[in-house]
Amino acid sequence: MKKFLLISLTHFFALASIAQTQTHICGSADYLNELDAKHPGLKARVESITDHSGYRTRSGTVTIPVVFHVVYNTSTENLANSYLNAQIDLLNQCFAHENSDTGNLRAVFKSRAGSSKIRFMIDQVIRYQTTNTSFDATTGSGFDNSNMVKQSGSGGSDAVSPDKKLNIWICDLTKDGSDVLIGYAYPPAGAPNWSAGSEAPSPAFDGVVIDYLDIGGPAKQPIGYGSWGFRGKSLVHEIGHYLGLRHIWGDDGGACNGEPGYKDDGITDTPVADDKSNSNCDKVKNTCIEITGDLPDMVENYMDYSAATCQNTFTKLQVGAMEYVIDNIRTGVRVPVGITETNEVAKDISIYPNPTSDIIYIDAERVEYANLKIIISNTIGQIKYQTEVSSSISPIELSTNGFTKGIYFVSLQFDNQAAITKKIVVQ
Ligand SMILES: [Ca+2]
Ligand SMILES: [Ca+2]
Ligand SMILES: [Ca+2]
Ligand SMILES: [Zn+2]
Numbered sequence: 001m002k003k004f005l006l007i008s009l010t011h012f013f014a015l016a017s018i019a020q021t022q023t024h025i026c027g028s029a030d031y032l033n034e035l036d037a038k039h040p041g042l043k044a045r046v047e048s049i050t051d052h053s054g055y056r057t058r059s060g061t062v063t064i065p066v067v068f069h070v071v072y073n074t075s076t077e078n079l080a081n082s083y084l085n086a087q088i089d090l091l092n093q094c095f096a097h098e099n100s101d102t103g104n105l106r107a108v109f110k111s112r113a114g115s116s117k118i119r120f121m122i123d124q125v126i127r128y129q130t131t132n133t134s135f136d137a138t139t140g141s142g143f144d145n146s147n148m149v150k151q152s153g154s155g156g157s158d159a160v161s162p163d164k165k166l167n168i169w170i171c172d173l174t175k176d177g178s179d180v181l182i183g184y185a186y187p188p189a190g191a192p193n194w195s196a197g198s199e200a201p202s203p204a205f206d207g208v209v210i211d212y213l214d215i216g217g218p219a220k221q222p223i224g225y226g227s228w229g230f231r232g233k234s235l236v237h238e239i240g241h242y243l244g245l246r247h248i249w250g251d252d253g254g255a256c257n258g259e260p261g262y263k264d265d266g267i268t269d270t271p272v273a274d275d276k277s278n279s280n281c282d283k284v285k286n287t288c289i290e291i292t293g294d295l296p297d298m299v300e301n302y303m304d305y306s307a308a309t310c311q312n313t314f315t316k317l318q319v320g321a322m323e324y325v326i327d328n329i330r331t332g333v334r335v336p337v338g339i340t341e342t343n344e345v346a347k348d349i350s351i352y353p354n355p356t357s358d359i360i361y362i363d364a365e366r367v368e369y370a371n372l373k374i375i376i377s378n379t380i381g382q383i384k385y386q387t388e389v390s391s392s393i394s395p396i397e398l399s400t401n402g403f404t405k406g407i408y409f410v411s412l413q414f415d416n417q418a419a420i421t422k423k424i425v426v427q
Helices: 002-019 028-038 081-096 107-112 146-150 233-242 316-328
Strands: 062-072 118-127 166-171 183-185 208-211 350-352 359-363 373-379 384-389 396-397 407-412 418-427
Touching: 002 183, 062 146, 062 316, 081 118, 081 233, 081 350, 118 316, 146 166, 146 208, 166 233, 183 233, 208 233, 233 418, 359 407, 373 396, 384 396
Parallel strands: 062 118, 062 166, 166 208
Antiparallel strands: 183 208, 350 359, 359 396, 373 384, 373 407, 407 418
16 A cells, blocks of 8 residues: 555656646556555556557558546636647547658667548637636646536536537646646547546546647647647647557656566557656667567657657557557447548538537648538538638638527538538537
8 A cells, every 4th residue: 555655656756846847747657556545455456458449450541539627717717729730630640650750760760650530620619718827737636626627516617418429628728827737538348558547537527637838739839838848739749649549658656667567558559658758858768678579668659758849650560559449449439420430531621610500610621632612501401501612711700690500411512522421510
């Protein structure tokens, strides 16, 4: 018991000292430590299993609908849609390994870089002004204070269909102006490499909580954008957890293979590492010697605590593990009915907010076309609105004023070729 308590305290001291240098911190390992403190020995039972899913189990793209809950106290925290769009773009680039900084990956890891078939689109944006000035995770017990952001009765916003959508709560996680924790996520129940009980305490808490300071991407830099590393990469890391990935150093407090207390991340193509990187980009370090094919520590990996400027890659087997989770565990998390998942064009388009009351935006920026015909029809096929726009307009803004409440279908026809239909709800 004392040993585990010591581990927990040590971790908190580390958090406190790292906070001063504003490092990339995620809470998921802390959650494991907390569970361990509550149930001594649980952490030790974390399985070390070899990845069994292989690379690229998917032939088609799967698109995850994202519900952004912007829970703000000040107007600064009420991030504009441009930040959310930029973040979604960055997610899609990073999960496809098409992000602009992939070239920074060292040659020795190039053959291990994975490109997933997982994409993201905004399903809806919920904005709620709270009287809570911070949801920092160091106040109170465990994540109780942070998880208040997920409860309408506690100054937060309730999850929307967490079995079907990825809920992401954006809020102030700072404490006294410092970032002690940037985000956290729960793996799903039954995820390989995680012990029982690591999942969210209830389905209503499933999803990701992330600091408003690190939402954005190249098209709209996060507010906290600075030299040390906010780049919108924290959400890539947290969604890695949501899809079952562990930290590459195994959350074992600094052990290497063969040493007492060693834990593996369960992914064979991420090199063994003793401990987390300290928010830097040390491409020289090789903390653990692997018996065969020894490699340096992979600081470019999203599941390290290296600087965001350093991170640019998931490995092939990490991709395989995430696709395994989306296809076998989080099987309900898919684009809603009305969206053609297999359509290669569909993944590059987002329509938001959805549901809407008076306006929709169509973001088709990533599709190459000259002219786009837009037709909005109701459920019995009556055309309520149609227009044609050129590719120079993005996002496309359409008013739904005058639409009676209900379900509509938005058909998008690009240059008289690819056509997709997406469902929207006017409320
Ligand atoms: Ca590994
Ligand atoms: Ca380790
Ligand atoms: Ca090594
Ligand atoms: Zn993490």
